[in-house]
Amino acid sequence: MTFTQPLGLLALLAVPAVVLLHLFRNKLPQRRIAASFLFPDQALLAGAGRTRTRLLRTPSFWCELLAAILLAAWLGGLSFGGRRALPLVLVLDGSASMAAKGTQALAQERVRARLAAHGGGAFVGILRTGSRPEILLDPRDPAPDVDAALQRWAPSLPRHDVHLALDVARELAGPDGEVVFVTDEPAPPGHADVEVLGCGVRAANAALLGAERLPGAPPRLRIRAQKYGELPAATVVVSADGKEVARAAVPWQDAVADFTVAWPGGHDVVAVQLDADALAIDDAVLVVPPPLRTVAIADELAPATRAALASERAFAAVPDWRPAASRAEAQLVLADAPGPVAGGQCELVVTRGTGELLVHKPPFTVDRASPLGEGLRFDGVQWVAGAQELPGRVLVAAGPHVLASEEGLDTGRRVWLRLVGEAGNLVRAPDWPVLCSNLVEGVRGLVPGPLATAVAIGQEIAWRQRPGDAPLLVEAPGGARQNLAFVGDTGGFVPTRPGLHHWVATDGRIRGTFAASFVDASESDLRAVVAADRPAQAIPATSGRASVRDTGFERRLLVVMVLLCLVADWWLLQRREA
Amino acid sequence: MNAIAAVVARWRLALRLQRHRGRLGGRRGIGSGSSQEFFDFRDYAPGDDLRHVDWRGFARTEQLRVRLFEAEVAPYCDVVVDPSASLAVTDQKAAAARALLGVLLGLLRGEQAQAQVQALGVGRIDPERIAFTSTVDSPGPLLAPLRAQGLRVLLTDGLWRTGGTALLRTLAASASWFLCVQLLDPWEAAPTVGDTLQLVDCETGATHERRLDRATVAEYTTRLQRLTDELRATVVGSGGVFARVLADAPDVMVARDLAAAGVVEPA
Numbered sequence: 116m117t118f119t120q121p122l123g124l125l126a127l128l129a130v131p132a133v134v135l136l137h138l139f140r141n142k143l144p145q146r147r148i149a150a151s152f153l154f155p156d157q158a159l160l161a162g163a164g165r166t167r168t169r170l171l172r173t174p175s176f177w178c179e180l181l182a183a184i185l186l187a188a189w190l191g192g193l194s195f196g197g198r199r200a201l202p203l204v205l206v207l208d209g210s211a212s213m214a215a216k217g218t219q220a221l222a223q224e225r226v227r228a229r230l231a232a233h234g235g236g237a238f239v240g241i242l243r244t245g246s247r248p249e250i251l252l253d254p255r256d257p258a259p260d261v262d263a264a265l266q267r268w269a270p271s272l273p274r275h276d277v278h279l280a281l282d283v284a285r286e287l288a289g290p291d292g293e294v295v296f297v298t299d300e301p302a303p304p305g306h307a308d309v310e311v312l313g314c315g316v317r318a319a320n321a322a323l324l325g326a327e328r329l330p331g332a333p334p335r336l337r338i339r340a341q342k343y344g345e346l347p348a349a350t351v352v353v354s355a356d357g358k359e360v361a362r363a364a365v366p367w368q369d370a371v372a373d374f375t376v377a378w379p380g381g382h383d384v385v386a387v388q389l390d391a392d393a394l395a396i397d398d399a400v401l402v403v404p405p406p407l408r409t410v411a412i413a414d415e416l417a418p419a420t421r422a423a424l425a426s427e428r429a430f431a432a433v434p435d436w437r438p439a440a441s442r443a444e445a446q447l448v449l450a451d452a453p454g455p456v457a458g459g460q461c462e463l464v465v466t467r468g469t470g471e472l473l474v475h476k477p478p479f480t481v482d483r484a485s486p487l488g489e490g491l492r493f494d495g496v497q498w499v500a501g502a503q504e505l506p507g508r509v510l511v512a513a514g515p516h517v518l519a520s521e522e523g524l525d526t527g528r529r530v531w532l533r534l535v536g537e538a539g540n541l542v543r544a545p546d547w548p549v550l551c552s553n554l555v556e557g558v559r560g561l562v563p564g565p566l567a568t569a570v571a572i573g574q575e576i577a578w579r580q581r582p583g584d585a586p587l588l589v590e591a592p593g594g595a596r597q598n599l600a601f602v603g604d605t606g607g608f609v610p611t612r613p614g615l616h617h618w619v620a621t622d623g624r625i626r627g628t629f630a631a632s633f634v635d636a637s638e639s640d641l642r643a644v645v646a647a648d649r650p651a652q653a654i655p656a657t658s659g660r661a662s663v664r665d666t667g668f669e670r671r672l673l674v675v676m677v678l679l680c681l682v683a684d685w686w687l688l689q690r691r692e693a
Numbered sequence: 694m695n696a697i698a699a700v701v702a703r704w705r706l707a708l709r710l711q712r713h714r715g716r717l718g719g720r721r722g723i724g725s726g727s728s729q730e731f732f733d734f735r736d737y738a739p740g741d742d743l744r745h746v747d748w749r750g751f752a753r754t755e756q757l758r759v760r761l762f763e764a765e766v767a768p769y770c771d772v773v774v775d776p777s778a779s780l781a782v783t784d785q786k787a788a789a790a791r792a793l794l795g796v797l798l799g800l801l802r803g804e805q806a807q808a809q810v811q812a813l814g815v816g817r818i819d820p821e822r823i824a825f826t827s828t829v830d831s832p833g834p835l836l837a838p839l840r841a842q843g844l845r846v847l848l849t850d851g852l853w854r855t856g857g858t859a860l861l862r863t864l865a866a867s868a869s870w871f872l873c874v875q876l877l878d879p880w881e882a883a884p885t886v887g888d889t890l891q892l893v894d895c896e897t898g899a900t901h902e903r904r905l906d907r908a909t910v911a912e913y914t915t916r917l918q919r920l921t922d923e924l925r926a927t928v929v930g931s932g933g934v935f936a937r938v939l940a941d942a943p944d945v946m947v948a949r950d951l952a953a954a955g956v957v958e959p960a
Binding site: 143145146152154171173 | 777778779780852878880881890891892894896897899909912913916917
């Protein structure tokens with residue numbers, strides 16, 4: 116027994132509390148009498164006034180005192196050694212192939228059989244593998260519910276590393292405990308102390324690899340599929356709003372199919388479903404329109420500069436942008452002089468330089484690592500500008516002269532361009548619209564909203580938040596809502612279930628939709644799954660020092676004794692009142 | 694009331710041969726009267742009824758003497774009730790006090806007694822409206838005059854600190870028959886051992902916390918017995934009858950306590 120537990124020490128305060136309550140209590144049952152002078156004087160009162168009485172060692176007092184001591188012992192973890200228990204931690208493979216027809220049921224049956232063989236009095240823990248292992252059943256749970264843990268297993272992940280989960284399982288089990296890995300994959304290397312239960316059921320399977328809307332008039336729906344093993348003829352069903360709108364036979368060519376069907380008119384979201392086979396999770400794909408990520412551009416250039424740069428003509432060739440009403444809502448700001456730059460903004464400052472104009476001719480040095488320099492050639496370009504030192508990282512330079520640079524700010528960034536537009540021929544060269552396009556594409560990622568509308572299970576999808584916006588949640592199929600993991604203004608979410616997900620504000624308003632689909636050929640191929648077991652090859656020697664003891668019986672006994680004391684106290688008090 | 698009437702019908706006061714004063718009635722009175730029972734002789738005086746002259750004695754002694762006969766009276770009776778709040782310390786005791794008073798009055802009526810009820814410190818009262826509210830811890834004065842050579846009954850619990858002896862002697866003096874009934878609650882006679890209580894004196898309101906262990910209860914019982922013995926000695930020593938009654942149903946109190954004390958006998 117130890118009282119180093121803070122709760123145990125705190126609970127010990129209940130003992131003097133009970134004594135004080137009895138010492139200072141002044142509520143005794145009353146009885147009217149006719150001749151108090153017949154009773155002998157008795158020093159029940161310890162002093163003047165009626166505040167403290169002599170400690171009455173009544174049965175009720177002893178019951179309450181005993182209950183306080185037992186409660187302290189329970190919270191302090193009283194134990195006389197307990198029973199020796201052998202921990203057993205089961206690691207369930209969370210990869211999607213474990214959800215194949217027959218595999219999951221077989222695995223659950225084998226888990227129950229393994230638990231039965233392990234015997235009672237054991238600590239049982241269940242983990243699910245994944246990029247972050249999840250504990251489905253805590254080994255310290257005093258009332259373990261194995262069935263509930265198995266219900267929450269739901270394998271749906273693409274292939275992933277299982278070593279982390281096995282390491283966590285070993286930590287939970289301790290050196291004496293057993294770790295059992297339930298999987299359909301070969302035994303993982305480096306974990307010889309782990310017993311492997313092979314539950315694979317080999318089968319032929321077909322999977323959708325993807326579907327997309329092809330632009331055109333009329334638009335088409337492109338579908339790609341692959342089969343693993345010999346399968347009869349397959350069909351795909353295209354549906355929208357829950358109704359079938361098209362059906363087509365899959366034209367297999369060397370186990371691969373890549374074909375198109377007509378896009379159902381009037382629908383934005385369509386579902387593509389393959390015939391049912393061994394693995395259901397890879398038979399469905401949702402096609403959702405890509406997100407609208409229109410860049411807002413605030414043009415604060417002087418009219419003369421705007422005309423010299425021919426910016427309107429240059430940006431006319433760039434898709435998906437719009438003029439912003441103010442600098443505050445813009446992602447890209449065009450200006451003659453530096454101004455305030457907010458978070459999520461990029462400011463292009465076009466400066467003429469000072470002094471005598473210089474004409475710079477190729478070759479120019481371009482930072483190809485920067486997206487702004489992509490596709491720039493500057494063939495035959497004469498770049499005219501005055502002299503001026505530009506801050507930040509050099510993007511374009513002519514010899515020692517920096518012509519363009521990028522400056523990182525505390526909030527946002529600024530691109531400097533030293534250029535006299537009306538002189539030279541840069542604004543008339545093909546590189547000028549390319550540079551403008553690079554600028555716009557460079558800030559497209561700063562547009563608030565979803566960065567994508569389709570994601571594969573196991574991969575992260577992100578939402579860029581506007582400063583000051585309420586936090587978002589993700590509503591998975593079935594209605595379960597989860598918080599986003601935010602880094603700065605960007606929140607990420609990794610789906611684990613296929614289907615249509617919603618970005619939901621805290622007030623319940625749906626702000627966007629994305630589709631999660633399962634795509635992993637290694638999991639869809641069920642021809643090589645493993646059904647063989649592997650016993651633990653090298654269990655560490657029992658040290659005895661680290662053996663786990665089951666003190667549950669003692670703790671339950673203490674709880675029962677506390678309750679008995681309280682019931683007895685209640686009964687005594689009721690009897691006294693009567 | 695039916696229970697009281699039933700008790701009165703089954704019992705009567707054991708008055709034996711006492712002589713009483715009272716109005717004309719059917720009980721033996723003090724002095725001569727007009728009954729058929731011979732009482733005494735005395736010398737003839739002018740005006741005596743010649744029918745009562747003892748002519749045979751005159752023939753032997755030549756002295757005129759007349760026969761006297763016993764008087765028959767309806768005895769006077771003074772019922773004195775202790776109105777202290779202690780008689781209503783529990784509902785059971787208060788009910789028993791009222792029932793006992795009713796029984797005693799009924800038994801007295803059976804003896805053709807002319808009962809007057811008075812409460813100590815109050816005076817004459819209607820027995821139906823008696824209130825046990827006095828908070829004085831000594832007996833109050835007798836405000837209504839007592840009638841000599843009458844029956845006297847005192848209903849009390851006798852739990853006075855002082856003054857009880859003087860009252861009892863006053864009541865016993867010049868009474869033809871004096872009965873003192875001490876009524877106690879069962880808990881008063883034998884408190885429960887083991888309780889810890891806040892005792893509230895019903896007369897003074899004083900509170901005391903007491904743990905009624907065996908020693909405490911034993912000491913209390915000893916003191917109560919001593920007090921009772923003093924009352925009994927005073928009553929019996931003055932020629933009266935003392936009865937200690939535990940509050941209960943009327944028939945039980947009469948059969949168990951009054952009959953055992955020789956106060957009543959089967960009718």
